[in-house]
Amino acid sequence: MREIKVAAAQLGPIQKAESRAAVVARMIALMQQAKAEGCPLIVYPELALTTFFPRWYHEDRAEADSWFEAEMPSPATQPLFDAARAMGMAMSFGYAEKTPDGHHFNTSILVDAAGNIVGKYRKIHLPGHVEYDSERSHQHLEKRYFEPGDLGFPVWRTLGGIFGMCICNDRRWPETYREMGLQGVEMIVLGFNTPSVNSQKGAEGLAQRLFHHKLSVQAGAYQNATWVIAVAKAGDEDGHHLMGGTLIVNPDGEIVAESQTEGDELVIHACDLDDTVFGKETIFDFARHRRIEHYGRITAQVGVVLPPED
Template identity: 70%
Template sequence: MRQIVIGAAQMGPNQKSDSREVIVARMVALLEQAAAKGCTLVVFPELALTTFFPRWYMDDQAEVDTWFEDEMPNEATRPLFDRARELGIAISIGYAEKTPDGHHFNTQILTDRQAKIIGKYRKTHLPGHSDYDHDRAFQHLEKRYFEPGDTGFPVWRTQDAIVGMLICNDRRWPEAYRVMGLQGVELVVLGYNTPSVNSQMGSEGLEQRLYHSELSMTAAAYQNATWVVGVAKAGDEDGHPLMGGSIIVDPNGYVVARAETEGDELLVHACDMDLCNFGKETIFDFERHRRIEHYGLITSQTGVVRPA
């Protein structure tokens, strides 16, 4: 049995006024809970270190940059890395990354159990818009503040498993999981910050949002015979509600752990990586069953082209 005891560390809201140090202290508290329950990997949400700042329109780049991290770990996050090293727990964290040459990405990292960064993923599928939208109930300016990720969908071998990462909207795109599936992925970890209401369709509320989020992850887990761990930042951030719904999904698409709150909450499950084997060797044995000669449109075309 190749078992990883995983902690899905859902976080409650980060207010605009909260310092990095205050937020990191909450993350360390979740890490301590995870250690007490035997976890060897803890997954934190997207933009775990800040509020979801793309909900605000900013035209001053200096102001925008205050929400980004120039290095990782840094002074504010070092206590989390130090404690993870002491406890022997690997961590995965989402944050806004500013590179030394001035690029801006929505990023997630993965460490080993000695708190050494072994993997970095940059969000590929950026939702929202780049200019102020008067028709939206609230803004969603990821396309303004971030560049599309340049990493592709890599995987890493760690804790005797093949691990990949996604971020938020990526979870809705089956191509992302399949590229990792073709590399043998056994565990996909992802963080998200998803509003409880659709800014462009107010009738789509929490129940539908949670359903679509869970559907995306459970279907992908089944179709790639992989564990999927989806971790939310949730609750009311400065008057803007984010949904929870953090889950751990097994390789057959079943939810084995689900958050019950919209606050700081730790889900724990002992995930056996060998449970991936049956699906990968039978119905989703890609080498035997895929027919790539018919899939060309997936990589040759972006928008829909309808027949005349």
């Protein structure tokens, strides 16, 4: 048995005017609760340090840099790292990253119990749009403020297992899980900030959005025999509602724990990484069952035609 008691630390709304210090204090309070529950790992959401700022349009792109961290730990987040180190707590959280050479990414990190950053992932599947769109119910300007991630989907050996990360919209794409599944991933941690209404499809409300969220996470977990820890930022941020839906999903694709509120909340479950073994050695044994040459034959038989080059 390789059991890790995981705390999925959902954050309630973060208002535009709320300071980094106030948010970090909330994160530390959740960490203290997780420590009291005997959890060695805590997972926070995407863009955990700020409001979901891509809903706000800055005509001058540089004005958005105030939402970004130029270093990590930053002065504002150092207390979080100090608390984690003092408690012997590993953690993962998302933030807006500005690199020393001026690139901007939607980033998540994995930090070990000694406070060392052991993994970094940059969001690849950026949703939304670049310019202000008056036809939308709300703006979703991730493509304006972020560049697509350039680190791929690596995995890391830590905490006695094989861990991977992804962020929000990545969870909807099967190749996200498969890239890590082919590397033997045993637990994927992901944070998300998902509006409860689609800005381009008003009829797709909260119920359907939660359905698609759960469908994506459960399928990814089952088809790659991995645990998935999906952690929301939720609630009303300055009049813009984010859905909850924090989940812990086991390697059989079953939801074993989920949030009950849209506020700061811990969702806790003892996850045995050995529960991934059966699926990886039977139905999803990629080495035995994925014969690459067969895919080539199928492509030829169905007559796939590639588009002409530009």
